Amino acid sequence: MIQHFPVLAVMLLFLGAFCVEIFGSNNAGIRNTIAMLAATIALVLIYALIKPVMIDGEIISSWMGNWAPVSGYAIGIGYEVDALSLFFALLVVTTFWLSGVYSMSYMAKDHHLGHYYTLYLMLSGSVLGLVMTGDVFNMFVMVEIMTFASVALTAFRNENEGTLEAGFKYLVIGSMGSSFTLTGIALIYGQCHTLNMAQISAQLCTGMTPTTIMAFALIVAGFGVKSYIVPFHTPAADAYMVAPTSVSMIFSGMVNKAGVYGMIRVLYIIFRAMDKSSVQMLVVIFGAVTMFIGVTMALAQHDFKRLLAFHSISQIGYVITAIGLGSALGITGGLFHAMNHTLFKGLLFLTAGAVLYATGTTNLDKLGGLSKKMPKTCICFLIGAFSISGLPPFNGFVSKWLVYQATYTKAVESGNFVYAIVTVVALIVSVMTLASFIKVTQAVFFGQLPAELKKTQEAPASMLVPMYIMSALCVLCGIFYPIVNKYLLHPATEATLNVTNYIDRMMGDGYAAMMGAQNIEVAPVQFSYWNPIVWLILFVVIFIAAFIVITGSKSSRGQILNPGVKYDPKYATFFSGEEELFSQVGGSDLFWGFKTDWKGYYKVLEGLHSGIVTDYAGWTVMATAIITICMFIFMR
Numbered sequence: 001m002i003q004h005f006p007v008l009a010v011m012l013l014f015l016g017a018f019c020v021e022i023f024g025s026n027n028a029g030i031r032n033t034i035a036m037l038a039a040t041i042a043l044v045l046i047y048a049l050i051k052p053v054m055i056d057g058e059i060i061s062s063w064m065g066n067w068a069p070v071s072g073y074a075i076g077i078g079y080e081v082d083a084l085s086l087f088f089a090l091l092v093v094t095t096f097w098l099s100g101v102y103s104m105s106y107m108a109k110d111h112h113l114g115h116y117y118t119l120y121l122m123l124s125g126s127v128l129g130l131v132m133t134g135d136v137f138n139m140f141v142m143v144e145i146m147t148f149a150s151v152a153l154t155a156f157r158n159e160n161e162g163t164l165e166a167g168f169k170y171l172v173i174g175s176m177g178s179s180f181t182l183t184g185i186a187l188i189y190g191q192c193h194t195l196n197m198a199q200i201s202a203q204l205c206t207g208m209t210p211t212t213i214m215a216f217a218l219i220v221a222g223f224g225v226k227s228y229i230v231p232f233h234t235p236a237a238d239a240y241m242v243a244p245t246s247v248s249m250i251f252s253g254m255v256n257k258a259g260v261y262g263m264i265r266v267l268y269i270i271f272r273a274m275d276k277s278s279v280q281m282l283v284v285i286f287g288a289v290t291m292f293i294g295v296t297m298a299l300a301q302h303d304f305k306r307l308l309a310f311h312s313i314s315q316i317g318y319v320i321t322a323i324g325l326g327s328a329l330g331i332t333g334g335l336f337h338a339m340n341h342t343l344f345k346g347l348l349f350l351t352a353g354a355v356l357y358a359t360g361t362t363n364l365d366k367l368g369g370l371s372k373k374m375p376k377t378c379i380c381f382l383i384g385a386f387s388i389s390g391l392p393p394f395n396g397f398v399s400k401w402l403v404y405q406a407t408y409t410k411a412v413e414s415g416n417f418v419y420a421i422v423t424v425v426a427l428i429v430s431v432m433t434l435a436s437f438i439k440v441t442q443a444v445f446f447g448q449l450p451a452e453l454k455k456t457q458e459a460p461a462s463m464l465v466p467m468y469i470m471s472a473l474c475v476l477c478g479i480f481y482p483i484v485n486k487y488l489l490h491p492a493t494e495a496t497l498n499v500t501n502y503i504d505r506m507m508g509d510g511y512a513a514m515m516g517a518q519n520i521e522v523a524p525v526q527f528s529y530w531n532p533i534v535w536l537i538l539f540v541v542i543f544i545a546a547f548i549v550i551t552g553s554k555s556s557r558g559q560i561l562n563p564g565v566k567y568d569p570k571y572a573t574f575f576s577g578e579e580e581l582f583s584q585v586g587g588s589d590l591f592w593g594f595k596t597d598w599k600g601y602y603k604v605l606e607g608l609h610s611g612i613v614t615d616y617a618g619w620t621v622m623a624t625a626i627i628t629i630c631m632f633i634f635m636r
Contacts, residue, residue, distance in 0.1 A: 003062045005049060006081050006132045009042040009093070013125030017118045025114030032104060035117040039100045039124065043093045046086070046128075053086045054491045059505040061134070069507060074196030078506055080134035083491035084269075087335060088131040088261045090488075091342045095253035096124040098346070098466040103246040105460040106353055110244070116156060123149040123250065127258045134506055136185050136270070137195045139262070143181060143226065147174040150255060153247045154239040166238035172613050173235045176620050177225025184218035187211050198506035201270050201499055208271070213635045216271045217628040223266060224623075227259025229320055230290040231623050233313045234609070234616040237297075240309035245353025248305060252312045253346040260319055260338055264331075267323070268496050274326040278634030281418065282627070283324030284407075288422045291317025293605070295432045299439070300602060304352045304362035307440060308345065311388065314429060315341045321422060322403045325410050331493045332485070333402030339488070340395040340477065344387035347470040351381040354459035354467070355444060364440065369449025373456040378445045380467040385441060387474040389434035395477035400430055 016038025024031030052058040060081040067076020081089070100120065107113060126145035133139050151174065155167030189195055191211045192203045204212060221232075228236040236256075240248045273279045294314025301307035319341065322334030354377045355370065356362050371378040387394040390401075404423055411419035449456075458464075477484050495502070500512035608615075 002048070002052060003060050005045040006060060006079050006089075007062060007064070009045040010125050010129040010132070012038050012045075013042050013121050013128065017121035017125065020114055020121065021118045024117070028113070031114055031117055035121060036100055036104075038121055039093075039097045042124070042128065043097045046089050046093045049081060049086055050090075050487070053081060053083055054487050057083075057491070059501060061505050069196075069199075072507075072511075074194050074199050074506065077138050078134040078196055078198075079132055080198065080502065080506055081132050082502055082505075083495040084261075084264065085132050085495075087339075087488060087492035088257055089128060091257055091339060092124070092128050092131060092254045095250060095342055095346060096120070096127075098469060099246045099250050099253075102249070102350060102353070102463050102466045103244075105462040106246050106357055107244060110157070116153075116244075119149045119153050119156070120247075120250075123153065123255070127254050130258050131261050134197050135195050136188065136197055136200065139197075140178070140182055140185055143178055143222075143258075143262075146226075146255065146258060147171075147178055150174065150239070150251065153250075154243045156244060156247070157242070160242060162238065163242040166235070166242045169613050169616065170235040170239050173225060173232065173616055173620055176617060177222045177232070179222075180218040180225070180624060181222030184215040184222065187215035187218070191215070196506060197265070197270050198503040201272065202503045202507065202512055204271060208635055210632070212271070213631050214628065216266070216273065216635070217631040218624070219266050220263060220631075221620075221624040221627050223259045223262035224286070224627075225259070225620065227256050227263060227316055227320070228313050229286055229316060230293050230313070231619040233290070233294070234619065236313055237306055237309040240312065240349075241303060241306040245305070245349055245356060248309075248353075249346045249349040252308075252349055253342040256312070256316055257338055257342060260316065260323075263320070264323055264496060268331075269499050269502060272499065273635065274324075276634060277326075277414070278630070280324050280326045281416075282630050282634075284321050284419070284422055287317045287319070287321030287324055288425050289317070290314065290320060291429045292425055295429045295436065296598075296601070297605065297609075298436050299432060302364050304355065304364060304367075304440065304444065305349070306362075307364075307436065308348050308352060311348075311433065311436065312341070312345050314433065315345060315388065317429075318400065318403050318426065321426065322406055325406050325419075327406060327410065328493055328497065329402065329409060330406035331496050332489050333399055333406045335492050336402060336481075336484070336489055337396075337399035339484075340387065340399045340474070343470050343473050343477065344384045344394075344396055347380060347384040347467060347474065348388065350463070350467050350470070351377050351384060354463055357459055357463065358456050359453055364443040366450065367444045367453070368447040369445070370453070370456065371445040372449055373453070374445075374458050376464055377459055377467070380464075380471045381445065382441070383471045383474050385437040387478075389437055390430045391434070393475070393478045395474050395481075398478050398481045400426070 016034055019034050019038075020031055024034050049060060053060060060079075062079050064077040064079070069075070103116075103120070107116060110116065122145060126142045126149060130139055130142035130146065133142065147170075151167050151171045154170050155163045157163055158167075185195070188200060191209060192200050194200060194203075208216070225232040236251070240251055243251065267274050267279070267283070291314045294310050294312075294317055298307050298310035298314065301310060315337070319334045319338045322330045322337060324330070352362055354374065355367065358374060358377075359367065359370070361367065383394065387396040390396045404426060407419050407423040407426060411417065411423060459467075503512035504510065608619075
């Protein structure tokens with residue numbers, strides 16, 4: 001019976017979407033009951049797989065309609081859940097269940113909620129189906145459902161400024177990613193005559209042809225779009241900002257993880273390309289650029305949710321960098337950071353939603369002093385901020401340290417200085433992340449409370465409960481890392497590197513060996529308590545250097561006071577004698593000197609982020625072309 005749980009979980013979510021639209025459009029009680037019942041049953045079904053898959057090491061598989069392989073070829077659609085699939089499935093069901101609870105109060109004042117919960121369940125079902133299917137075309141179908149549900153949810157509050165534009169950008173760039181994926185799948189089918197991932201992996205043991213190299217490049221680019229890595233990131237900031245916060249949490253918590261999962265499955269299992277140092281370097285460079293551009297863009301934002309959106313892009317850069325290293329340590333760090341990103345970024349989005357619900361705005365210049373009115377939300381925010389900044393003992397500290405260790409170890413073992421540079425970049429990005437959240441903490445929760453917010457009240461209990469749960473998980477996953485590693489991370493890492501079990505489960509015992517596939521032994525990754533001391537010293541040194549650059553530069557010390565000098569208002573700030581009602585540091589003011597010193601860099605970024613969708617489409621095509629050229633050079 002348990003082998004049917006994955007399929008049942010996906011079917012129940014899609015069935016719930018159908019029933020909400022038919023029976024719950026005009027009845028809030030029926031609608032909410034159906035939505036939460038479907039989400040809860042799916043949650044229970046997936047959690048029930050932890051013991052057999054994560055602890056006992058089983059791989060759950062089933063063939064739709066009992067269409068088992070015929071004469072050594074897979075014809076039907078197979079569902080195959082190994083530890084890697086289940087790891088991401090757990091993130092998916094946890095995220096959408098908490099989002100559903102949060103939505104009960106947060107979305108209560110909106111109209112057409114029947115459509116909202118229909119799309120919510122469709123999005124959840126599609127992402128869950130994507131991470132558990134064993135068929136590449138079925139994966140594409142789930143990607144398409146996910147894309148169009150995401151577009152509709154992005155533009156759900158279409159009366160607000162910018163929502164339709166954000167939805168259109170998401171549609172165009174998302175569809176391009178889907179098209180790349182579909183084209184790659186078509187090429188694979190033409191070459192291998194099968195759509196089953198296990199059989200494709202087994203056939204590609206003997207090597208890659210020009211057709212499969214082209215397919216590989218297109219599918220990697222397609223999932224790069226779905227994970228919002230730079231330069232495919234452009235729809236994310238707008239979508240995260242204008243979508244309802246419960247949806248922004250889903251986007252950050254599980255939709256981009258679907259892209260990450262797809263990249264891992266393609267890189268390590270289907271094409272098994274991560275034994276090539278050139279491919280590792282390409283993925284790591286994409287990750288490092290993503291983390292740096294994301295955090296620097298976040299520092300320049302004036303809107304709470306938009307700032308979080310760029311941080312989400314930046315943190316995905318850590319994940320991509322880690323999985324690109326091709327080592328067990330890197331995969332463990334990447335998976336743990338993906339899990340932690342779901343927790344702390346989901347928590348931060350929920351706190352932003354609570355602020356929006358209570359005050360009606362997420363503009364950092366219009367907020368302040370909310371710790372007096374929303375102390376529970378403030379505490380949850382601080383836990384999320386400490387976690388994303390990598391401060392001990394929170395979960396982000398452990399996963400970032402694993403990433404630092406993995407990049408440093410790679411630099412030492414390979415003798416390649418590029419990995420050492422990436423290690424330093426990761427540390428600097430962490431410092432800048434902390435600096436950015438100092439800005440948000442001051443602008444939103446501390447300082448003077450504006451007069452118009454005097455009557456602000458704390459968020460409702462149904463919104464606070466998901467925040468409490470995620471806050472507790474941020475702390476517990478950091479303190480009890482050995483347990484998390486033993487029961488979640490190590491099994492998922494082992495499944496990523498050991499492909500023969502995955503192949504044999506679907507195609508029969510001995511099939512992988514017959515095709516030449518080999519296993520890799522994976523030792524458990526231990527968190528080193530000595531290395532962090534060394535890294536802590538480096539962290540402090542870089543923090544002091546960053547502090548001097550930010551606050552001690554010539555443009556941020558005294559020059560603003562020179563009489564008769566005109567300043568660009570984009571980089572200006574108020575000082576003693578301003579006309580504003582309160583002398584507090586607003587979202588436009590903190591780090592203005594840093595932004596002035598870096599105005600050449602920001603001017604380039606501003607020019608590139610034109611807001612014109614054809615420009616973004618051009619970026620997507622150009623980046624895909626670069627990936628394709630690199631693959632043809634290095635994969636031959």
